[in-house]
Amino acid sequence: MVKQTQTTPPMVECFKVGKVYPPDVVALRDVSLSVRQGELVFITGSSGAGKSTLIRLIGRQEKPDTGMVLVNGREGARLNQAQQQRLRRDIGVVYQDFRLLPRLSVSRNIAMAMEVDYRPWRETSRRISELLEKMELTGKERRPVETLSRGEQQRVAIARAAANAPSLLLADEPTGNLDEQTGLLILNLFRELAAAGTTVITATHDSKLYRDHGHRVLHLQQGILQTDGEQR
Amino acid sequence: MKGKPRLTTFLVAILQQTGRNLARSWPTQSMSLLTVALSVLIFAFFLLIHLNMLAAGAKLGDELRLTIYLDEDINPAMQPRIREQIHQFGDIAEVRFISREQAMARFARRLGDEQDILRDLAPDFLPPSIEVVPRPGLLGLNQLSQLADFLSTLPHVSRVQYGQEWLQHFNSFNRLLRIVVLVSAALLTLNMIFTVSRTIQLTLAARREELEILRLLGADRAFVGTPFLAEGLLQGGLGSMLGLGSLYLIFQWTTNQLAGAGILGLFTPVFLPTWLLGLIIGASALLCLFSSLAAINKSLQV
Ligand SMILES: Nc1ncnc2c1ncn2[C@@H]1O[C@H](COP(=O)(O)OP(=O)(O)OP(=O)(O)O)[C@@H](O)[C@H]1O
Ligand SMILES: [Mg+2]
Numbered sequence: 001m002v003k004q005t006q007t008t009p010p011m012v013e014c015f016k017v018g019k020v021y022p023p024d025v026v027a028l029r030d031v032s033l034s035v036r037q038g039e040l041v042f043i044t045g046s047s048g049a050g051k052s053t054l055i056r057l058i059g060r061q062e063k064p065d066t067g068m069v070l071v072n073g074r075e076g077a078r079l080n081q082a083q084q085q086r087l088r089r090d091i092g093v094v095y096q097d098f099r100l101l102p103r104l105s106v107s108r109n110i111a112m113a114m115e116v117d118y119r120p121w122r123e124t125s126r127r128i129s130e131l132l133e134k135m136e137l138t139g140k141e142r143r144p145v146e147t148l149s150r151g152e153q154q155r156v157a158i159a160r161a162a163a164n165a166p167s168l169l170l171a172d173e174p175t176g177n178l179d180e181q182t183g184l185l186i187l188n189l190f191r192e193l194a195a196a197g198t199t200v201i202t203a204t205h206d207s208k209l210y211r212d213h214g215h216r217v218l219h220l221q222q223g224i225l226q227t228d229g230e231q232r
Numbered sequence: 233m234k235g236k237p238r239l240t241t242f243l244v245a246i247l248q249q250t251g252r253n254l255a256r257s258w259p260t261q262s263m264s265l266l267t268v269a270l271s272v273l274i275f276a277f278f279l280l281i282h283l284n285m286l287a288a289g290a291k292l293g294d295e296l297r298l299t300i301y302l303d304e305d306i307n308p309a310m311q312p313r314i315r316e317q318i319h320q321f322g323d324i325a326e327v328r329f330i331s332r333e334q335a336m337a338r339f340a341r342r343l344g345d346e347q348d349i350l351r352d353l354a355p356d357f358l359p360p361s362i363e364v365v366p367r368p369g370l371l372g373l374n375q376l377s378q379l380a381d382f383l384s385t386l387p388h389v390s391r392v393q394y395g396q397e398w399l400q401h402f403n404s405f406n407r408l409l410r411i412v413v414l415v416s417a418a419l420l421t422l423n424m425i426f427t428v429s430r431t432i433q434l435t436l437a438a439r440r441e442e443l444e445i446l447r448l449l450g451a452d453r454a455f456v457g458t459p460f461l462a463e464g465l466l467q468g469g470l471g472s473m474l475g476l477g478s479l480y481l482i483f484q485w486t487t488n489q490l491a492g493a494g495i496l497g498l499f500t501p502v503f504l505p506t507w508l509l510g511l512i513i514g515a516s517a518l519l520c521l522f523s524s525l526a527a528i529n530k531s532l533q534v
Contacts, residue, residue: 061448081453088450101442114248116451120241 008036009073011168011199012058015066019053019223027053027089028223030067035201037167041195042210043203045220051203052096052172054220058201061091071168081231083110090116092198094162094171098153102146105138106156109145113163131159134189136182150177158186162193169193171202175209243455244453250459254466257435261463264431268471269478271423272516275416276479276504282409282503289402298376298394300362300383305331314386321379326365332356359390421519429527430463430521435460436531443532460528461521468520472513476504 012035019028019134028050035041043051056062057069060076062161068075071087079087092113100109107128114124131137135155145153161169169190175183187209190200210217219227254261306314306329315327330338335358340347364383366376376399380392436443446456480503487501504512 085450085452088448090450093448099445099448101445112445113449115245116446116449116455118238118241118245118455120238121244 004011007095008038010034011037011039011072012201013070014058015068017054017057017064018060018067019050020065026223028057028064031223031225032067032221033218033228035199038194038197040190040200040215041202042215042217043201043220044205044207044210044217049144049209049220050223051096051220053168055172057203058168059091068183089113089164090167092164093164094157094161094169094174095178097170098157100145100153100157100160103144105142105144106132106148107141109156110163113160113228117164119164127163128159133164134185135159136185151179151182154178155182155186157174158189162189164191165196166198169200171199171200173204174202175204175206180208187213246455246458249455250462253435253439253459257438260383260434261433261467261516264427265467265471267427268424268467268516268520271420272475272512273478275413275420276476276512277365277482278409278413278416280404280483280504281478283504285406285409287502289406289514297366298364298380298383298392300364300389301359301388301391301393302361303359303388303390305360306362306388314362317386318383321382322375323367324364325367326363328363328365330361330363332360335359335361382534404517424468424516424519425523428467428523431467432460432527433531434461435463436528440498456532457528464520464524465517468503468517469513471520472516476509476512
């Protein structure tokens, strides 16, 4: 729907964002960046560089200590509770630890994301089977999530984050437990979502995911944004 | 892209969520429902007895009359004045003046075949009296005793009789019942609030993990809170219906037993009127709704 052109409005903007964890761990320092609507961006850096922290700040699970984070032109602190909830439903998040409900079935876990957004039942079930097919999980709909392998659970978490075709998808190490082949499934899904207008921001160690594909990569080092550009 | 959801979609989603929650927590829910039912049963039981005692009292009161025993016959010329004074007091159906002779004649009639025993008595053996019959249902027991007080101030009155002792017992028993009804209503209220909010705390604790995920997914107040409100409403509504239903069965059974024993010739016991049943059910449902509202407002920061 939305073509990636230079005139596409920014979806995420960070201005001199800093985050310090007590007592004095500087997780992020003066990070400024702008990600346009429908863009597919990777955040890289070694362990402890601040990737997850940046994802959490953009997803409003935490507040920056300095600077400002805007999503769709709006700052989190200025939204009331109902607006924040509505925004949450429009941001899909793949958590590093998945945050699934282990006893509930695969489809129940995904359906929850669509139910809180009051999607019609038909749309929900159609979307779930579509996503499970893409994630190669067809046939496992009724399985309790706790009986799945880590890699399968990770794909359920990705399907849930993508379920509402959100405006923004934040993924923290979405291929951490996946082989290269399966990692490509995820990359393809993210590309499809981006082509349909979703802004996708992915934190990853996995250089195979973005190398050779000409995607924009933000490189963090000890909380500082080192490079921002295409990597080949 | 994200407009307001259609109302039906919204309702279906919330109903589904409520149903799923109920399906998972029904053991806790039904314990709480039974507690509500039991306290409604106890309260309504006392209320039923109280109402029936009041009805019986009203019926007995209708048959009450005051008899004023006099030292002397009242001069017939005075009678209209006294009659007027009594009528001024309130709604009086009838005032009868009974002379010594009339009293004797009535007594003789009542004795029937055995009136021989009166032969040796002086014809003025019985005192003259005034009988005052209040209009049925119009004089409460309080007014009756006020009327009695007033009548005892008339000239030549020796004694006013209207079954005071019995009435006082009856009255104080009814007062006691009223206190029991009020106290059990208060306990019922406390019990409901306590039970419902405790049940909600239990279910909240059991669903903590799920609620955290729902919060992350951006669920709004309506989605998270409505199932809890519906649970409160159901516990109050169904619980009180169950309590009142059991009371009705007990009532039916008891009246059948008593009818066999022939005790009910005096008055017909009545069940709680429909409007009162509706009131109890509605009030319980609302009460439970509000206590669940209070409980989730306290513990759900959604
Ligand atoms: N809640 C927290 N409390 C204290 N320190 C924290 C907290 N979260 C992160 N940190 C610290 O902030 C720094 C950045 O952490 P972050 O999780 O963002 O790194 P990362 O790039 O995601 O690492 P990894 O690749 O291992 O996931 C680390 O030094 C970490 O120890
Ligand atoms: Mg991380």
